[in-house]
Amino acid sequence: MSDRVGAGVPGPKRAVSVSGVTKVFNQGRPDEVTALSDVDLSVGDGEFVSLIGPSGCGKSTLLRLIADLIPPTRGTVTVAGEPAETARRKQGYGIAFQQAGLFEWRTVLRNVELPLELRGMSRSDRRDRARQMLTLVGLEDFTSHYPGQLSGGMQQRVAIARALAVSPPLLLMDEPFGALDEMTRERLQAELLGICAKTGAATVFVTHSISEAVFLSNRVMVMSPRPGRITAEIRVDLGERTEATRQADSYFEAITSVRRALRSGNTPAPAAP
């Protein structure tokens, strides 16, 4: 694609730097699987990078390595210039998954408060902060509801508010809109971009929707399975995203080039659905 200008120019300190990372599950056992093989990835401050690929290509594994939820077999992962473990201990990132994963026994407000509570923030401070975050995702009228009383899309917005609560410089998202209907999905995509622009957070976003990856990202990393690796990097320059972007020729061109990269990277397996 065309050269990228403006947003997400990598600064001297990178939000994420993954170098030479290999992840082997069940090493030395008969069911040994190489989930990732020699992966390099770097994400600049404020940059939005998507990981896309068919199931089993290791995109979620890569996200969990950055989050330090699993350790790499070889290679190094740094977040904001520090080892991933240090970043995790300092709550240096916010994370959201495909399941909202809200705590059903906490109200919406107290769900968003949880990461702040674990940071030792005072009750009134964290209450204010959680309220701000819920306003940001448009749920200020639902603070005292329980998660069970909300729709799937609203629950996912609470999860995003919770991920944003500690104002992390980095957001990690594992198919957060995967379980939602297309309309809700598109609305939340637009909201997410607005939030990222406001907070200046860098984002690593796992998806298997080509159009979602293109609409959201500065860069789309195309991955292929067995073993998982990054096979192509596609820069997307669509300027400011609006609803009109979804009709633009450049948008469709980007989708086509991602689709082509997915196909060539994944032969002889059939193309992604």
Add this chain to the structure above:
Amino acid sequence: MKWVKSILPPVVVGIMALVGWELTVTLGRIAPYILPAPSAIWAELVAQRANVWAAAVASGENALIGLIAGSAIGVVVAMVASRVRLLSEISVPFAAVLNALPIIALAPILNNMFESTSSVPRRIVTAIIVFFPVFINTLRGLREVDPVHRELMASYAAGTWTFARKVRLPGALGFVFTGLRQASSLAVIAAVVAEYFGGLQDGLGARITSAAAFTAYPRAWAFVVGACVLGLVFYLTTLIVERLAMPWKSRLIT
């Protein structure tokens, strides 16, 4: 309107059953030692109301103390067992064996271990019986943690104790109450039946045996009615406490 609809059928069936019972006994001329008429039982219940009340209070106190002690021990042991893998593997079959023992059969032995004026034996029997359902259900609840919650708490760098307090325990609360619901009825049964085997004779169980021994069958039945009501009070109280403890559950019984 909806309330009436759900309440009316059981009330009507109950009244019909009572009328049927009354007619069968009086028209069939069934001997009172086989089955007294509900009217005779009611008359005894009214005549003996002070005694029934006093015996129910005594049995209720034993059941409550046993229930609280047994449940507390059940929850604590489940918490410890869920933390130590080896312990949880051993404790389940051990608890199953404990449950298979006829605990009530321990009552005469316990009665001999304490003075005849002591209420402790009945409370111990109750606590042992209550322990099992609370322990098993709590352990299951503590083990079932949503993997997303696990990853989230790891991403917050939460320690073991924080994880237990913020996620494991509140997540297991529904299971604890499933155990408590079973335990609440069992507690009353245990406290009443334990009196059949001696010890201090001030509760419903002792009144039922002594009335039956004096062939005062309607009176024995009046105390049985008292035991039924006591069991219901325990069960319903548990449901109300459950509702208060878990306001996020919209329905009472799930």
